[in-house]
Amino acid sequence: MPTTATTVRAAPAPLRHQERRVLQGVGCGLRDDEIAAELAIPEGAVAGHLARVLAKLGLRDRAAAVVHAFDCGLVVPGRGPRARAQSAAPSVAAGRAEGPGVRISVLGPLRAWQDGRPLNLGHLRQQAVLAALALGEGRTVSRHELLDGVWGTEPPLTNVVPVYIYRLRKTLRIGDGADSVIEHDRCGYRLTPGAVDVDVVRMERLAAEAARADRAGEVPEAIRLCSQALDLFGGELLAGLPGPFAELERLRLTERRTALVQRKLEWQLRWGQLGESIAELFALAAAHPLNEQVAAMLMRALCLTGRQADAVAVFDRTRGHLADELGVPPSRALRRTYQMILRGDDAGPGPAAVRNTTARGPRRGR
Template identity: 75%
Template sequence: MPITATTGQPTVTTLRHQEREVLYAVGCGLRDDEIAAALAIPEDAVAGYLARILAELGLRDRAAAIVHAFDCGLVAPGRGPRRRAASPVPPTATRRVPGPRLRISLLGPLRAWRDGQPLDLGHLRQQAVLAALALCQGRTVSQQELLDGVWGEEPPSTKVVPVYIYRLRKILHVVGGPDSVIGRDRCGYRLLPGAVAVDVARVEELVSAAGTAERAGELTEAVRACSQALDLFRGEPLAGLPGPLAELERLRLTERRIVLVQRKLDWQLRLGQHSEAIAELSALAGAQPLNEPVAAMLMRALYLGGRQVDALTVFDRTRRRLTEELGVYPGPMLRRTHQMILRGDEARLGLTGTAQ
């Protein structure tokens, strides 16, 4: 056991890392609860560490431990803690749990950031591999799934998936984080849980929150959560990425956005926010002139905004497009909305909801 030349006592070099951290905090004058908060350990464990420190160093009590921390240079007199990394956390401070340092966005061209800095993700096929892992966050994706999803019926002649995974691991590596955010097991590859924030997953969290708010009758909160989800869309999802998986997900996510827009606008109509809804519904109807639910909602918004003639014009325009382009007549929803507007039957259409 190392002995100091001047005191004949064992030095702190005999202590384990966590014991040194506890002695350092004791030398700084912290109480047990403050040490527990600073080192993220149970308060009961602090007393155990201190008892072992006293026994290992042959010290009498806590006061002797404080003196020893100064004598051995672990804490510098008059200058506070020497090592900023071990600086104690004030007992009243809130311990902030950091979120993932990596973010991936799929709701537009594929993008990734580490600590807020954009990353170069390499070749398009390599990006498509990363997108496949991000879309399947929470489960393992086999190598065959990646081949089918990214290359389809024209698989590569060489084993490029492990090469792309190796490159992606290097690109996504976080200093001080896990060795790799892409895990591997006998079944394939996956993004490690909690290592990466993916915007598609965030959208579903917000949609769930919006649904909860709606069931509680809090439509204003439902609109807010849904608007936050829609703000995450930055254009065509997975824009430019090759492969059958990207193509299918592009269609699914685009449809998902349209459904979310319709839900939000329906809530806005129920809140009496007619003018706000009209502008967005008009743009949506222009982009999708054959979408009957959108046309029906636009008719409702226009009617509630005091524009009955415009509402009926939407019906006539939609009916004409349906018959000319698809050879079909308006469906029950659109016809019912038309009839209720003609009769002014707001109550039966559920148009008299109270604002929250």
């Protein structure tokens, strides 16, 4: 009676030196005749070597061999025979200013430019892969993270991540045919440090500079820098991108923008820019009716401009929202702001003392 045994797949046979060089040439995008000229072998021998490479590695075609050459590190974007020939020619970008030539925007719909020219980033899941790298803050993102973040509980039947990365590498290049901005190692993929200007990085840098200006007592400069950071937001965040990663980042970036707006408005109130603040506070309060910190700031601004009745109306409206949607009363700090306004005390408590209900969630009633 035959016994059952678990079938163990044999490891791929190692490539010979010439086969590796042929695979490298294929990965560099060379034709068979160009590989033959580079290796000084007959063109027919190239086809034979490539057939053995495909068989040993279990690859279905030449395109799969290109992807494998990139993934195994045999080919680095922008290096190889064709890149050397291009680098030997006079560089078109020789006179350009230094700095990243590729820009990526995630503070709105995902977009990218190379030297000011908009780039076609492919279909939405491929864009979601790029968004995960752009928001990775320079760290390496593993293939499993990309699968979980872009496809969630329904991963693709085929391993398409290397294919998407290969396409993005071809699209996102530094300068005229030089290196791609996506690196690959055994842990995963990341954007090459210093090669890409991502707007979320600029936004966080401006926010940090604004905080330093505030600590130095330079409130107008803090307001200016914070306004610049907010100007980088535009349109629906990561519009249309699928997957749990994009959904979480939409929420995170929305909260980040709201926090920056609140910080700017606090500085404007402190600096006496009441007229500029009130209209923006009304809009923010309408968008976030459970945010008690925003309500307190609006109440103080209205009181300081002599609009006590309007300030009381803001309190009543916020109290109604909290009761209807969360079943909780206003926080002690918000009630204290209300009492100070009723007494005509313009120097109510600072907005930082008021609970931000949307960030912390409902508290238990006593």
